[in-house]
Amino acid sequence: MDRYISVKDLEDGALELLPKAVRDYYKSGATEEYTLAENRRAFQRLRIRPKCMIGVLNYNLSTTVLGETVTMPVGISPTAMQRMAHPDGEVANVKAAEAAGVIYTLSTIATSSIEEVAEAAPNAIKWFQLYISYDRQITKELVLRAEKAGYKALALTVDTPLFGIRRADIRNKFSLPTHWRLANFDDLSSTKIHDAGEGSGLNNYTDGLFDKTLTWDEIKWLKSITKLPIVAKGILRGDDAVKAVEAGCAGILVSNHGARQLDGVPATIEALPEIVDAVKNYNVEVFMDGGVTTGTDVYKALALGAKMVFVGRPALWGLAVGAQEGVQHMLRIFRNELECTLQIAGTPTVADITKDMVRHESAYSRL
Amino acid sequence: MDRYISVKDLEDGALELLPKAVRDYYKSGATEEYTLAENRRAFQRLRIRPKCMIGVLNYNLSTTVLGETVTMPVGISPTAMQRMAHPDGEVANVKAAEAAGVIYTLSTIATSSIEEVAEAAPNAIKWFQLYISYDRQITKELVLRAEKAGYKALALTVDTPLFGIRRADIRNKFSLPTHWRLANFDDLSSTKIHDAGEGSGLNNYTDGLFDKTLTWDEIKWLKSITKLPIVAKGILRGDDAVKAVEAGCAGILVSNHGARQLDGVPATIEALPEIVDAVKNYNVEVFMDGGVTTGTDVYKALALGAKMVFVGRPALWGLAVGAQEGVQHMLRIFRNELECTLQIAGTPTVADITKDMVRHESAYSRL
Amino acid sequence: MDRYISVKDLEDGALELLPKAVRDYYKSGATEEYTLAENRRAFQRLRIRPKCMIGVLNYNLSTTVLGETVTMPVGISPTAMQRMAHPDGEVANVKAAEAAGVIYTLSTIATSSIEEVAEAAPNAIKWFQLYISYDRQITKELVLRAEKAGYKALALTVDTPLFGIRRADIRNKFSLPTHWRLANFDDLSSTKIHDAGEGSGLNNYTDGLFDKTLTWDEIKWLKSITKLPIVAKGILRGDDAVKAVEAGCAGILVSNHGARQLDGVPATIEALPEIVDAVKNYNVEVFMDGGVTTGTDVYKALALGAKMVFVGRPALWGLAVGAQEGVQHMLRIFRNELECTLQIAGTPTVADITKDMVRHESAYSRL
Amino acid sequence: MDRYISVKDLEDGALELLPKAVRDYYKSGATEEYTLAENRRAFQRLRIRPKCMIGVLNYNLSTTVLGETVTMPVGISPTAMQRMAHPDGEVANVKAAEAAGVIYTLSTIATSSIEEVAEAAPNAIKWFQLYISYDRQITKELVLRAEKAGYKALALTVDTPLFGIRRADIRNKFSLPTHWRLANFDDLSSTKIHDAGEGSGLNNYTDGLFDKTLTWDEIKWLKSITKLPIVAKGILRGDDAVKAVEAGCAGILVSNHGARQLDGVPATIEALPEIVDAVKNYNVEVFMDGGVTTGTDVYKALALGAKMVFVGRPALWGLAVGAQEGVQHMLRIFRNELECTLQIAGTPTVADITKDMVRHESAYSRL
Numbered sequence A, B, C, D: 001m002d003r004y005i006s007v008k009d010l011e012d013g014a015l016e017l018l019p020k021a022v023r024d025y026y027k028s029g030a031t032e033e034y035t036l037a038e039n040r041r042a043f044q045r046l047r048i049r050p051k052c053m054i055g056v057l058n059y060n061l062s063t064t065v066l067g068e069t070v071t072m073p074v075g076i077s078p079t080a081m082q083r084m085a086h087p088d089g090e091v092a093n094v095k096a097a098e099a100a101g102v103i104y105t106l107s108t109i110a111t112s113s114i115e116e117v118a119e120a121a122p123n124a125i126k127w128f129q130l131y132i133s134y135d136r137q138i139t140k141e142l143v144l145r146a147e148k149a150g151y152k153a154l155a156l157t158v159d160t161p162l163f164g165i166r167r168a169d170i171r172n173k174f175s176l177p178t179h180w181r182l183a184n185f186d187d188l189s190s191t192k193i194h195d196a197g198e199g200s201g202l203n204n205y206t207d208g209l210f211d212k213t214l215t216w217d218e219i220k221w222l223k224s225i226t227k228l229p230i231v232a233k234g235i236l237r238g239d240d241a242v243k244a245v246e247a248g249c250a251g252i253l254v255s256n257h258g259a260r261q262l263d264g265v266p267a268t269i270e271a272l273p274e275i276v277d278a279v280k281n282y283n284v285e286v287f288m289d290g291g292v293t294t295g296t297d298v299y300k301a302l303a304l305g306a307k308m309v310f311v312g313r314p315a316l317w318g319l320a321v322g323a324q325e326g327v328q329h330m331l332r333i334f335r336n337e338l339e340c341t342l343q344i345a346g347t348p349t350v351a352d353i354t355k356d357m358v359r360h361e362s363a364y365s366r367l
């Protein structure tokens, strides 16, 4: 593991190891992948303004998220079908999160079941990512299983009435390798995904599964069947954030789905301030994911008002390179970079990271 | 066709297939081709702001243009001499438009005649692009023939007192291959184009054909000879748009002629808002073309006030790669990308795409 | 000549033909050559806003400069030692200017004398570029000779208390090849330039020649010895332009000496508006040079208030490639591109090119 | 030496000569090295506005710094362990500074001792860079030794509670070659640095040495043990500058530690105006370092309010390439470029370089 110094190293290592179709599925963004690049570049347009001589007695990365304490403000976003990265898949991933004391979010479209994951890491703080099916019975069962298995929140993905266009997947006629299954569903439906037909096989399958007609009213129904707090995942506008909160969501996850849904949307770090501002008078936590690969990225998001950030692909790279140990190494890199950042920036605890710590580069063009 | 996933793929395929002189003629822009690149890049400076959970019941791409219903807000701009791309030329192109239910615009300088095109696709919504000749009799005949053949509008090109400088054409001494003719003219004049002389052969010919002394008063004369609505094609300024409307035009096509006339003019998507704003109190429809190659490009133009967009080169690439089927494939790609965009952006009908859906990147530099 | 379609073509051709030391001397800019690149790039940040259907009856490129009529608003800036480009040097250059009806400016540091040049092209509109020597007698003689030989103006270079640092020249220990002489001086002084010593030989020589202690008061002295109008060449600030005019200059040539003096100064097209604005209430003509290589560059400068532009290196490239005919070809390219621009932009005479015809790209970021 | 025309040449030469681990240690910046690149690029966004015809009688680069006269406003920043660049290390460096009449700053972590350096160059203006150890006795001794040896100021590094993450050093398991020692410390502690362990050996060592708990109150203690003026090195915010001054510092060195501490902080030339503005009503001198490699860089910093600039790496490159003579050559390049800049810009003395001489590029986007 030692030769992986940065998340970029893990990515490079993983891209070399993975078979083409899987590699493409993991790394792709929507159509021309402009937003995919912007998710990273937009961080570079922000400047951290370190404070000197503040007396770093004890630095402390821990924070609370929806009432749970995590050891650092970096969690793992849901990504589908993790066993393609490594046979241990979601199980290795959640164990790494447990060992590191951070949140793990399980995808609806996982290759390990809600229960498998819960048993593998009983002490991990687990969230369950939800896609709502046309058949509400299916959804209800998923939610009840997650609640029963000790998951702490539902991350309701609100940006996916259908999957975005990912050209490489279409070219590769990507589908789940036949030796894996969508573990949260009965075998019947979960095999459809193996048949690519035209375009990506995944799309054929999920087009049937996702309910496109959802509105914010659905939150009411969800709250009627579960006590779990609901996080709206995929918000990019202030007004939508307000709608989510007023509909009953306890958290907002600013996300563009890893730039996989619609090319040309804002980078998430660009959209974050608008959302933080829109909900500032509500009792709600704002998170973000998208393009986070360094400790300073995390820091910038926190300064702009995120309570925590999530990472999607970095966990896949860790998994591919070294199963549980690879994911733990990825988290260690973030922890190390973030510890360093907090101290050098002169804000030794997460609470110290005020908005004043970051400025947009354009502010420096005024002499 | 299946291996062409994007308009870019079609372009790459076509550029490989076409002979050099034709390829250069089709793809070139004026002088240094800075605006040619900007026509594409300027779209990247705009961000789509998707709305979540709006309940996509039925999405619908259809819209009306000058009273006619089209199946989607993407039409085909006039491009000269399409038989150089494929022997079926304009005929294949218009049939594709007919099959897809979109507008086809025939160039004055076509290698198929007004009547050939009309007969090939009687149910297509056809527009005729007009260059006005010094000899008004020639022009009058063209207009009457178009009206008689069932064309629905005249796209009067207003940005071409003479052709711009396209360096590759001069280098190639480009002229129409001798086995093709400018089908809308009697044989005599239409053969001049085969003689390159100095510079591009096309220029020699058209310099004689176009009337440089035109003013907006000409619209009055046009309206005296035809009932067809007139669309001013090639507007880049708000004040010109107002002049066009006050002169009697029913539509404005914001265009820089595919960046082929004058290098250094605004990208069309840059110029669009100024024009929409200038004519907002008039009863006129605003369209745009230039650099549109993805569904999100179309979407951005619609959000900024275009009623519809047109594409020029993409139809040539489709034609080169697969005749009618190639053009239909190109239109299918746009339809598919646009359907996806409408749904993910949370604006399932064209009417839902309000200005609020798009923001300039610079708006995101304010923290 | 026909294979040179653009000024860029001429440049490429010349760079291939010239020996390294000469090529480097001609093309170099100061130190890191950032401003050299910016002189070109800054033009790309400006957009031309063409007007349609204005009725191009007769276009006309001619204009007047300090009372003299020129056939187009493009003249030739002084560049030193033109015989290095071609044995015909300044003589070929001035003949080309004469044939084309444009201004030729002879450098003080020329390889052809004031008289040779005047005799070669008696009907050319000639300016003499002046460096003022510590020995005012030398300067006085130059001025009187120029006036007597029929030169129409003095371009007093005000940006050169000493030459800027051009790294390639130092590396090459550049000096004038021994078979050429500085033709405006007696043989004694003009041979010093052949001895490079440390650094560029040219610098050693000119450091002795230029009077660094000049102030604007010197204009008074100049006006006491000559009736020729004085153009201050090398202004980059509004306040300096005002000082020049108040000191008695009839023209301002906004120039950064082809980016050869100080790296990091504004591109000239950037600086132009400030200067035009500063002297708008004075009776003075403003010119510019620096990075002009296309007809649209000329057009943009005129729109921002320049009465005419000058080109330095393009004349050297023409000279290198084809002596007098090469320079004429260069001028033909400008004329052709400019004619085309005027017509397509809808401003058929130079007087029509108002400020409104050009906008900075940043204006297009407001939606 | 003559073949090194620019600081860039010296850098290229040095990078070729140095062994990989040393080269990487010297050139690296923190994590992704974005700020490292910005330290240079940010200078390019500033424009110098030269004044013409001001009468350059005598130019004069000398200035005073904390009461001492220096021959030019360029000094040498502290960089650790200079004997790795050349066996003569700090001794060669200080002698070059002495010969050139500029300030030399000795690092706490030097491979030559306070006394060695003082003896080698008794007439040099020497500053001592201070890291404060947990063991204040160690620090006190260093300070007293520096004062006794004739150092003129203490540069207290305030941006380093711990070292930033430099990936190449971790990869190289960088540590001080065993034949060198940290000369300012007794042998016991200074050998720890040779043992890399995990990560960079340097970090292991210094983590033990630096006191992270420092606050601005420490200045009081420092002032109680020494009369030397204290310069706070590493300030990037206006409010921190005010704190430093109010705590008793006589100078502020705007620095991001050569972009080695935290990636994503402002370029120093970006941060400078904020700091100059914040302390404008205090009696304090502001300096800057970071990315300065040309005479125009120095000039821009002076125009924005720096009293002097410092260079770190350029001295290492000079040292590597030619020991004392290499460093003197580096200083000569700066002096030469700066002399040229002062004269051409029309500000022959340092005091003439007012804020008005520089503008941000963005100011040129207003037409």
Ligand SMILES: Cc1cc2nc3c(=O)[nH]c(=O)nc-3n(C[C@H](O)[C@H](O)[C@H](O)COP(=O)(O)O)c2cc1C
Binding pocket: A025, A026, A027, A039, A077, A078, A079, A080, A107, A108, A109, A129, A157, A233, A255, A256, A257, A258, A259, A260, A289, A290, A291, A292, A310, A311, A312, A313, A314
């Ligand atoms: C391969 C892959 C699969 C994903 N699958 C899901 C998913 O099943 N459900 C979901 O809500 N988000 C999914 N996402 C989006 C992630 O939750 C997250 O928003 C995104 O990866 C964050 O961007 P990053 O990868 O740059 O960290 C997926 C992302 C990737 C890259």
Ligand SMILES: Cc1cc2nc3c(=O)[nH]c(=O)nc-3n(C[C@H](O)[C@H](O)[C@H](O)COP(=O)(O)O)c2cc1C
Binding pocket: B025, B026, B027, B039, B077, B078, B079, B080, B107, B108, B109, B129, B157, B233, B255, B256, B257, B258, B259, B260, B289, B290, B291, B292, B310, B311, B312, B313, B314
């Ligand atoms: C090869 C070619 C030929 C064209 N011929 C004509 C024409 O005959 N008449 C006309 O009005 N516009 C003509 N145009 C301009 C197009 O109508 C349209 O404005 C432009 O192609 C749109 O840009 P796009 O190619 O990026 O989609 C031509 C464009 C191209 C590329």
Ligand SMILES: Cc1cc2nc3c(=O)[nH]c(=O)nc-3n(C[C@H](O)[C@H](O)[C@H](O)COP(=O)(O)O)c2cc1C
Binding pocket: C025, C026, C027, C039, C077, C078, C079, C080, C107, C108, C109, C129, C157, C233, C255, C256, C257, C258, C259, C260, C289, C290, C291, C292, C310, C311, C312, C313, C314
């Ligand atoms: C090789 C060369 C020599 C020059 N010699 C002189 C000169 O002798 N006197 C002068 O005032 N300007 C001189 N200049 C500056 C030019 O007059 C003019 O300002 C500059 O070349 C314009 O920029 P351009 O080359 O991009 O057109 C010289 C420029 C070059 C490139």
Ligand SMILES: Cc1cc2nc3c(=O)[nH]c(=O)nc-3n(C[C@H](O)[C@H](O)[C@H](O)COP(=O)(O)O)c2cc1C
Binding pocket: D025, D026, D027, D039, D077, D078, D079, D080, D107, D108, D109, D129, D157, D233, D255, D256, D257, D258, D259, D260, D289, D290, D291, D292, D310, D311, D312, D313, D314
């Ligand atoms: C190799 C190296 C070692 C350094 N060591 C120290 C040091 O020991 N103490 C310190 O305060 N700064 C140190 N610095 C920072 C420099 O003092 C200075 O701030 C920086 O090098 C300026 O940027 P420049 O290298 O671009 O000129 C070091 C920098 C480098 C490159």
